[in-house]
Amino acid sequence: MDDLDVRTRKMQNTLATHAQTTREWQQHSDDQFRHLQEQLREHHDYTVAYYHWRGFDPNQHS
Numbered sequence: 001m002d003d004l005d006v007r008t009r010k011m012q013n014t015l016a017t018h019a020q021t022t023r024e025w026q027q028h029s030d031d032q033f034r035h036l037q038e039q040l041r042e043h044h045d046y047t048v049a050y051y052h053w054r055g056f057d058p059n060q061h062s
Helices: 003-053
Strands: none
């Protein structure tokens, strides 16, 4: 194998590793954002229920 083949193979391996790492990072980020959205939704639902329980009507105008 000549030097060009060796360098080409190293570049292909580096690119494959980078692609895999990027996919893993994207999956992790998607999971984190999904978890955050669930937390925000739960907090919103809790807040709405609390204010409803306290008698607050968001449709009532002063």
